[in-house]
Amino acid sequence: MTRVVTGMVVAIMAATIALLGVSGANAAVPEASDGLKHCQVNDGRQPETATPQEEGLDPAALQSAVGFASDPTRFTLQIFRNNCLVAGGPNNQRAGGVAWNLWSGTKSVVAMVAGIAVDQGKLHVDDPIDKYLPPGLGDAGHRAITVRSLLNETSGMEVAVASEGITGLANLDPNIVAQALGMPIVHPQGQVWQYSQRAVDLLAYVIQQAVGEDIQAFAQQHLFSPLGIEPTDYHWARDRSGNTYGHAHLVMPPDDYAKLGLLLVNDGDWHGIRVISPDYLKQAVAPVDANTCYGFLFTVNGPGCDSLFPGLPSDTFQMSGMMRQDNFIVPSLGLLVSWTGVTIPGGSVSFPHDVFRALTRAFLQPPLPDPGPYVPHPDVSILDPMLTNPDATLSALGLGPMAYPGCGLFQCLGKPLYAPFGDWPPGCFILGCVGNDPRTPGIR
Secondary structure (H helix, E strand, O other): OOOOOOHHHHHHHHHHHHHOOOOHHHOOOOOOOOOOOOOOOOOOOOOOEOOOHHHOEOHHHHHHHHHHHOOOOEEEEEEEEOOEEEEEOOOHHHHOOEOEEOOOHHHHHHHHHHHHHHHOOOOOOOOEHHHOOOOOOOOHHHHOOEHHHHHOOOOOEOOOHHHHHHHHHOOOOOOHHHHHHHOOEOOOOOOOOOOOOHHHHHHHHHHHHHHOOOHHHHHHHHHHHHHOOOOOOOEEOEOOOOOEOOOOOEEEOHHHHHHHHHHHHOOOEEOOEEOOOHHHHHHHOOOEOOEOOEOOOOEEOOOOOHHHOOOOOOOOEEEEEOOOEEEEEEHHHOEEEEEEEOOOOOOOOOHHHHHHHHHHOOEEOOEOOOOOOOOOOOOOOOOOOOOOOHHHHHHHHOOOOOOOOOEOOOEEOOEEOOOOOOOOOOOEOOOEEOOOOOOOOEOO
């Protein structure tokens, strides 16, 4: 917990490649000077593959790591090196196309969308959000919060991680933007890191205001479409006022989630299409002074954070979702480890450490250090005020000191509300989407 080009451009590029006599997305990639095979990412559904030997990995040790990682809690497991799929779990073919809640992995997607808006000059990280909010929404203190403080979770707003998110599980939230602006400011911004759900909901709205269109439409055009992720693949939930959740509830197939991870491994480039700039990503994965294990809604391997990324280089960072919906990204190794599933209460807390300890043993080029056995970390009690505060839940009902004036279960800011789950397609529930209805998201 302590420890984001339109189809016309794609078509033009494909036509150019064809004119040059090269076979499009699966064109051969010249062997790099490191002697390893380097694959080309593509917009389709079948990534290029390589053998462990072609990627400088010991096959037996890699298989041992995969066997360990493929426990019953993992629906999918994919390991890429140099854009080549080198290993996977036994359920990938069955579950890779099933839309699944990324939970807080959604936060990192919001950071990626923010980066595109920054690159386009529509959003500036050091602007106060006052520049983007409509007049009259929120008080002066909240409007003085900067985009950067929302991105790095130092807004200063009070947090109650579980209580902020629980109403979203039942899709009861009347207006997550107003709810965020009702959270008291308890710290000077930029000084204290606190993992806030509502701050990221507010950020998603700020991005939307900055770009001048619905954030989902913007993300589809500028992030998802270039990667071949279709609108019918996923569902991104909204509150009862139509605001897109930023903290969770992007319900996306694991195969698409892995594509987002590969984009980051490639520093924002997708087979020659610049989706996110290296300058923004450099900022996004830099440690925050208030928490050296966090950047712009990514967990990062800053000073003192090596226990989060055992045996992995300092440039490692992570898109991290509840119940272990994770992309582990290591640009210096060309490595992506992507997995999804459900972590059950009582599940092994050492699981990620043990998997990566096994994976480091597979690396021959370069060899990686053995991180040693797992060292337990102190648990955080569910009763910790950082996790639970009933006032954060009551605010969704229009009750208590955190309620935004004029916002309750039946109307908010003078507008009627959608029914709970009113925008969820058939077959979708809070965990994912299943079924054969043509409106049910997923890769088919």
